[in-house]
Amino acid sequence: MNDEHLAILIECLEALEAGVSAEELLARFPAEAAQLALELRMAARLTAWGDETQRATPSAPGQARAAFLATAASMAPAAKPQLRLSWFLRSRLVLSLIALVVMLAAIGGGVLGASAASLPGDPLYAVKRSFENMQLSLVRDPVRRVNLEETFLNRRVQEIQALQSARRVTTVEFIGLVNAMEGEMWKINGFTVQVISATLVEGSPQVGDLVEVSGHTRTDGQIVADRIDSEGIDFAGVVEEMSVQAWVIGGKRVIVTPDTRITGTARVGARVEVHARVFPDGTRLALKIEFEDDSDLLLPGQPKATPNPGPTARPVATPTATLPSRQGDPAQKPEATRTPEPDETREPTRASDPTHPPEPTRAPEPTHAPEPSKATEPTRATAPTSAPDPSRTREPDHTPEPAHPPEPTKPPEPTELPRPTETQALKQMETPFPRKM
């Protein structure tokens, strides 16, 4: 079939569809009439066949549909339960949970009571941890929350001690400081941890680093590390905010702990280089913050120091002061219920530790006063790492003076700053925010 005839046939088929009769089309193309007649006849037969088919109906469409839907039901992906509750119902649910907690606490028995003594590896241990998380989710007061988390962290330490005493073999996980590294025996958070050739060590942990340990206990009570992680990330940015909970650096929220190594003069507006660990939930824990001591980097309107002797801009220690740790004397255990002494209540700096001579207090930055609740809470910043920053300071009891002395001498380089307590940092790692019920 040549192209010319094909074009004629296409034209004729369109005309036929538009209602032109076959006879008229054959008359229009007399030279092609013989072949066209056969083709138009074929088109008519195909159309007739189509008409017949269109009148046919499936014998049992309802049955076919039922079979189709039954198959679909069997193949449907498992529906994820979605709890869609109104605000009112959610409130009721929370109230119900609180009532449940109170009831269980009052009863002091049952599964919850039994789970309280459970250890890692026990069937009821998950119940214990779930209940702790629920308790935390119901506490809104930050001080109470910190106390509660400290209590739970103490439990973690006690659990590992109990596992060791019981010579039980089970998996353990904890976070703590590397206290010492002697061959394959490391001391982490007061525990002696054996680091064997099969241990996966991520990063280059050094003494003083905060690490995450996953391991197991042996029948002789020894903890053997399966994995030790001190990996972190590096980034740079300008310090935008310094609060007791976290700092904001370059738009990123970073948790600062007493174990965060800070060098340079810490201040809002300064540019820093940060080495931090990122947890799966996105929480960044600062391991190291290096301040560039360049006063030109201050934010506009941000004074280097002010005459106002108010509370420090640095995060101050909160009622929780000590890391649950086996290290040292058991008497070092935190005293969560300790009554604040009068001179501690309004003094954010450490002054009562006889082992530490008085250190100069740091000039405050007025834009970053601690939260009122923090300022009036008892402060127990007893750890040496909680020493205030001497970089912008005066002598103790020094009457506030205008900033910028005539001949400013560069103060000694600070190495440690008042920061949130380890407990605070650890609780944020163990129960990452945002917390959800």
Place this chain on the structure above:
Amino acid sequence: MSDKHKLLAQARRFDQDALSQIHDQYYAPIFRYALYRTGDRETAEDIASEVFARLLQGLRSGAGPKTTLVGWLFGVAARVVSDHFRQTFRSPTVELDDVLTDYDDTPSTLTLAALEREELRQAVLSLTEEQQHVIALRFGQEMPIQEVARMMGKTEGAIKQLQARAIAALARQIKRDKR
């Protein structure tokens, strides 16, 4: 989002109402398409059921229809029909009497004799897969050129040419058979 897209989205979640609606809307057309191509009612029903079973598999695996459900269904129907012919090519089971008696039309509405219809069907089988698909959609489903082109991802001109070449080939085939 159009109603068809919404229906498809619901079907992806295996919503029974949506799937029921799809079955009600497209099962008969797919059955008729298969009947036009095979000439056998029972085979056509089997093919239609197979198409809808593949729809569920496609929805489950994510390989199902992306945008146009009707195009996907007729495309799968064409493949199932081809598979059917490949399996039965050497052992045809359709009898002429079955072709005639399976139609529930009154004799007065029949415009083709059984013999003539079977002759035509056999001739159509000599066409390419693509030509057979176009003929079934154009004459069996009475789909406009534009819709067939969209479903097959071709231009309207290409569909017109495919159709014309198919008809010319059928005419030659019948003419040759009658000699």
